[in-house]
Amino acid sequence: MQILKKTKMNALKVARNLGPLGVVEILRKKKVTGRGGAGFPVAKKWKFAMDTDSDVKYLICNADEGEPGTFKDKFIMLKNPKTMIEGIIIAAETIGVKNVYFYLRGEYLNLREGLEKEIKSMLKKSESDASIEIVMGAGAYICGEETAIIKSIEGYRGQPYCKPPFPPKAGLWEKPTVVNNVETFVHIAQSLYFDDYNTNLRLFSISGCVKKPGIYEALSGESLTKVISKAKPTNKPKAIYFGCFGGCKPYKEMKLTAKNICGDDCVHGAATLIITDDKTSAVDMAYIISKFFTYESCGKCTPCREGNIQVLLLLKKLRAGEATKEDYELLKELSLHVQETSLCGLGQTSTKHITTGIKYFESEFTDLIKEDGTGKEE
Numbered sequence: 001m002q003i004l005k006k007t008k009m010n011a012l013k014v015a016r017n018l019g020p021l022g023v024v025e026i027l028r029k030k031k032v033t034g035r036g037g038a039g040f041p042v043a044k045k046w047k048f049a050m051d052t053d054s055d056v057k058y059l060i061c062n063a064d065e066g067e068p069g070t071f072k073d074k075f076i077m078l079k080n081p082k083t084m085i086e087g088i089i090i091a092a093e094t095i096g097v098k099n100v101y102f103y104l105r106g107e108y109l110n111l112r113e114g115l116e117k118e119i120k121s122m123l124k125k126s127e128s129d130a131s132i133e134i135v136m137g138a139g140a141y142i143c144g145e146e147t148a149i150i151k152s153i154e155g156y157r158g159q160p161y162c163k164p165p166f167p168p169k170a171g172l173w174e175k176p177t178v179v180n181n182v183e184t185f186v187h188i189a190q191s192l193y194f195d196d197y198n199t200n201l202r203l204f205s206i207s208g209c210v211k212k213p214g215i216y217e218a219l220s221g222e223s224l225t226k227v228i229s230k231a232k233p234t235n236k237p238k239a240i241y242f243g244c245f246g247g248c249k250p251y252k253e254m255k256l257t258a259k260n261i262c263g264d265d266c267v268h269g270a271a272t273l274i275i276t277d278d279k280t281s282a283v284d285m286a287y288i289i290s291k292f293f294t295y296e297s298c299g300k301c302t303p304c305r306e307g308n309i310q311v312l313l314l315l316k317k318l319r320a321g322e323a324t325k326e327d328y329e330l331l332k333e334l335s336l337h338v339q340e341t342s343l344c345g346l347g348q349t350s351t352k353h354i355t356t357g358i359k360y361f362e363s364e365f366t367d368l369i370k371e372d373g374t375g376k377e378e
């Protein structure tokens with residue numbers, strides 16, 4: 001696997017020889033993009049911060065991997081932490097950062113001690129004058145969102161805020177701040193050192209109805225069937241959920257490109273593939289995922305906070321066979337309303353699993369409505 005290849009401080013040597021502008025040029029040429037989900041070009045993000053005249057800049061490593069079914073960052077922190085830390089040091093020296101914050105998911109507390117040791121040893125070996133401080137998240141899914149991380153590190157409740165200003169211009173304590181994901185830092189180091197570095201390799205987190213859930217590396221554009229066959233589906237797959245926020249699609253052969261998946265109503269995100277089979281009801285999936293989002297909504301804006309509760313109650317009614325046709329229509333309307341009016345990405349994607357579930361598996365939802373529209377007969 002490319003992601004496990006170690007740069008052994010050689011990438012840092014290359015970066016120091018090239019200087020900041022040379023590093024940015026390589027990242028631009030090799031098309032290194034963020035791996036947290038948005039896929040923004042790394043060179044462009046760094047340049048925004050580098051071009052500010054602020055003396056103080058910050059760097060945050062986003063290790064708050066909370067998306068259900070996604071565990072690629074945990075895999076990297078366990079299997080190739082040195083290359084990740086080398087990427088962080090390169091980023092700090094290139095952007096001109098003295099203080100780096102490593103924001104670690106609260107549930108990954110068991111990784112903290114090992115990471116602290118590695119960070120200490122890597123900083124010593126590199127003789128870098130940057131500091132890297134681990135900040136533990138408190139278990140909130142929303143703190144994977146960059147503005148919520150910033151608020152959390154500042155000591156406030158981890159809630160997103162409206163952009164602009166974008167963090168590379170004004171972020172942590174209103175200073176230019178670059179937020180990159182764990183996997184991105186590995187790509188940064190590898191792209192500088194390995195001639196055969198391939199930016200199109202992606203890490204897929206595969207789980208659900210499979211015998212071998214895990215991390216699988218494959219080229220973007222690879223066949224879906226080929227990628228999921230490595231995880232050995234237990235039965236013929238019925239649907240693929242792209243994490244909880246990404247919506248679902250019926251299983252059929254396709255090329256796994258961001259464009260193919262994001263082209264209409266799904267979100268590619270962090271390459272998460274949750275497989276379901278015929279024994280898994282689309283309504284049950286909708287209910288379980290809705291429970292998750294109702295719990296994880298940070299509560300800042302009304303459509304997400306209240307809308308998700310109402311959506312969950314409607315799904316509960318539907319599963320109990322008590323939903324009318326009006327309830328069902330309301331469920332569809334409210335799901336769209338939450339997507340269209342919520343403040344941040346969490347709310348905007350929190351009902352994708354319902355709108356896509358209904359789009360592709362509508363009969364499973366409508367079968368639970370009694371024919372006369374008053375509720376299902378016991």
Ligand code: SF4
Pocket residue numbers: 142159160296297298299300301302304305342343344345346347348
């Ligand atoms: S959309 Fe949800 S998570 Fe995002 S700010 Fe609003 S309440 Fe918070």
